[in-house]
Amino acid sequence: MIYQCILVVSILNHSAFGRALLSQQLPIPGPDAVAVEVLPYVLEGDEAYPLRQSLKRPYPARHLYNVRKLYNYRQCRACRIIEYAFGILVQQRAELKSRLKTRPENVSKIVLASCILHGIVRRIEPDNNIEEPMETQNSHNSLGADVSGRPPH
Template identity: 35%
Template sequence: MTSMHYQYLVGLTTVSAIISETCAVIWKKLCPLVLPSTINTEEWQRIAKTFSNTWNFPHCIGAIDGKHVVIQCPNNCGSMYYNYKNSHSVVLLAICDADYVFRFVDIGAYGRRSDGGIFKDSIMGIKLENKQLHVPEAAPISDERETPLPYCIVGDEAFPLTTYLLRPYPGKQKITPQKRIFNYCLSRARRVIENSFGILVSKWRIFRKPIIASVLNTTRIIQATIVFHNWLREDDLNNCPNLSYVEPHLVDRESEIGSVVGGTWRDITGTTAFSDITRADTNTSTRTAIEVREEFCAYFNNEGAVSWQNDYL
C-alpha cells in the first residue's frame, strides 16, 4: 500500500480504503457464484466420485486444512492474534475438492487458536456436526463390504476424529503396517488442500510475504483471492480457451510407481504469508468414529489397495 501511495500520488489512507472497498465488492458479487453456502447431495456425490477416480479414496467429499496468514501486529489486540510461532496471524481454514476448488472457508480466526477448535466453532463445522449440509447418507464402500460407511472429509492430526472427518492414526513407529497404509492413502487424498494453498501463494503475490494491513483489510484481501481462485479454476475445468490458471507442473503429481513429483509451488523460497498449523488436537474419539476409521483401514488393505502402497510404509 505504501508503494502504491507513492506510485499513484494518493494518500495512504485512500489506497487502503480503495483496496478494502474493492475486495468487499468482489467477495459480495462472486461468492454466491463460485463459493455457495450450500451444496446439494448430487454435487457431493460428484465430488466423492472425483476423489475416488483421482486419489483412490472413496466416500471422500473434501480435504481440510488451515494456514496462519502472517500479519503485522494489530493495534490494541493483546495476545489474541499472537500464535505459538511467535508471530501475529489470522487463520484461513478451508475445505477443497479434488479439483482444487475451495468449497467452504473460514477466514479471520485468532492466530492463537488451533485448527480443530476453529473448525468446531465454524459454521461449516457446526453444520457438518448437525447434518445440515445435505451430505449423502452412509452407504457400502464397495461390493465386497456390506457395512454402510459415511461420506467424510480428510484432515491431518490437528483435527478431531469424527464420523465425518478422518484423521491419520497417531504415532509413526508404533502403528501396524495396515495403519501405515491407511495413513498413506489418506495423505494422498489430503494433498489436494496443500496444493490449493500452494496455488494461492504462487498466483497471488500478496501472499509472498507477511501482509501489512489491518485485520479487516487482510480478511477482505483473502476473501477476494479465494473467490478469484475459484472463478479462474472453474474456467480451467470448463476448458476455457487461452486460459490456464493451474498448469500441470504447478501442483504435486504422482509417477506411475506412486512417488510424488513436487509441484513448482514448492520452489517458492523465503518467508511467505502462509505458515503451517501443527498443534495437534485431542486424540480422544467416539467408538463409532474409531470403527469408521477401522473400516476404511480394512478397505485400503484389501480390495481398495493400490499396487505400490507397500513401497511407502
C-alpha cells in the same frame, strides 16, 4: 506446530461450518458406488481435527500395523495433494494471495469461481499447466512398494 493445531481446532469449533460439521448437520452426500465398492464422502484432516463419521484423520503413530501405516500414508498424501491444488489456485489468482475483504458468502463464491476458471484454463491451454508433483504421478511410495488401491478393512 502446536499453535497451528490449536488455531485450526479453534477455528473449526467457532465457525458455522465447523459447528455444522461437528454436529453432523452439513449436507454431505451419502455413500456412492465407486467401481465395486460403496464409499462415503469424507473430509480429510490431520491430527488436529476430531475424528467424525465425515471427517477422517490419521491413526495415532504408536503401535501401527501395516494396514494402518498404509492408510496414514494415503491419507497424508491426499491432504498434501489438496494443499498443492490450493497452492496452484492461489498462485494463479492474485486476489487469493491476500486476505479477502468481503463477506463470507462472497468468499465462497470467489473461491468457487476461481476453481471453475482454473478448470477452463486447463482445458483450453493444456500445455500451459503446472506440472504435478512426482508423488501424484505414480502409485509407488518411497520404498518402491505399490500403494495403489484401498487397504482391506
